[in-house]
Amino acid sequence: MARAATTTDAFNAVAEPRRREIIAVLAGGERPVGDLVTALGIAQPQVSKHLRVLREVEVVQVRDEGRRRLYRLNGLALKPIHDWVRQYEQLWTERFELLDDVLDDLKKEQGDGGAD
Amino acid sequence: MARAATTTDAFNAVAEPRRREIIAVLAGGERPVGDLVTALGIAQPQVSKHLRVLREVEVVQVRDEGRRRLYRLNGLALKPIHDWVRQYEQLWTERFELLDDVLDDLKKEQGDGGAD
DNA sequence: TTGACGTATACCGATATGGGTATATCTTGT
DNA sequence: ACAAGATATACCCATATCGGTATACGTCAA
Numbered sequence: 539m540a541r542a543a544t545t546t547d548a549f550n551a552v553a554e555p556r557r558r559e560i561i562a563v564l565a566g567g568e569r570p571v572g573d574l575v576t577a578l579g580i581a582q583p584q585v586s587k588h589l590r591v592l593r594e595v596e597v598v599q600v601r602d603e604g605r606r607r608l609y610r611l612n613g614l615a616l617k618p619i620h621d622w623v624r625q626y627e628q629l630w631t632e633r634f635e636l637l638d639d640v641l642d643d644l645k646k647e648q649g650d651g652g653a654d
Numbered sequence: 655m656a657r658a659a660t661t662t663d664a665f666n667a668v669a670e671p672r673r674r675e676i677i678a679v680l681a682g683g684e685r686p687v688g689d690l691v692t693a694l695g696i697a698q699p700q701v702s703k704h705l706r707v708l709r710e711v712e713v714v715q716v717r718d719e720g721r722r723r724l725y726r727l728n729g730l731a732l733k734p735i736h737d738w739v740r741q742y743e744q745l746w747t748e749r750f751e752l753l754d755d756v757l758d759d760l761k762k763e764q765g766d767g768g769a770d
Numbered sequence: 771t772t773g774a775c776g777t778a779t780a781c782c783g784a785t786a787t788g789g790g791t792a793t794a795t796c797t798t799g800t
Numbered sequence: 801a802c803a804a805g806a807t808a809t810a811c812c813c814a815t816a817t818c819g820g821t822a823t824a825c826g827t828c829a830a
Contacts, residue, residue, distance in 0.1 A: 540817055544657070549674075550669045565742065571807060572806065581791090583790080589807095605807080613744075613745020620736075620742075629728075655814075656813095657815080659817090700818075705778095
């Protein structure tokens with residue numbers, strides 16, 4: 539077997555920096571492919587391919603307008619990532635550092651009192 | 655070129671479901687490799703390899719204890735992911751849906767009033 | 771020292787990736 | 801109908817990945 543396909547889920551799709559750049563640009567509003575090519579500074583076929591991946595995981599949506607295709611962000615598709623990482627948010631929170639200190643103190647107290 | 659190495663950053667490391675499982679287990683506290691093997695139900699070498707990736711991006715840290723190696727989570731390494739996805743949180747927030755409605759209303763009003 | 775335990779590494783094979791380049795497709799203007 | 805514009809797709813290649821299996825390494829007990 540190999541690595542999971544980039545189109546497996548938002549986690550995999552978003553692991554690619556270029557695709558995060560695309561997302562950043564689209565956060566500014568609907569854009570045609572050409573704008574993204576300019577913004578990212580990479581060749582058009584590459585941009586189209588990244589867009590395809592993002593489309594398959596529904597992070598972006600398309601709309602035809604004449605000979606152009608307007609892409610827009612579908613933020614909702616990023617929610618699973620947010621929900622996942624949010625579980626661990628407390629691990630780097632100041633509040634958590636405090637809890638850590640409290641636990642340390644408790645441990646010390648136990649060490650002092652329990653030593654016989 | 656190929657896909658970015660899994661050890662490039664937390665985004666890539668965490669795109670693999672098994673590694674997210676490992677993180678979930680370690681969230682419960684420090685664990686030796688054997689426990690993870692049991693918990694994940696995959697072969698030990700695979701677990702060790704996933705742990706290596708997580709170590710390289712500093713999502714986990716190790717501590718030797720006799721012939722065992724105790725792994726623990728370093729949540730802070732996940733913060734960049736949280737910070738990134740947090741930028742887009744408003745896109746699926748109820749508050750944002752409301753803003754959307756307001757903008758729609760404004761547009762309609764303009765359409766009504768501006769039609770001459 | 772020997773053997774058992776716990777873990778890491780080496781090797782193999784199949785596979786999808788991402789960039790590059792060329793080309794196909796669709797649309798608009800003349 | 802034809803050319804130009806905008807975008808998607810088809811190839812090619814080098815590479816890292818993941819699972820599988822075998823084995824090496826470090827530690828403990830007898």
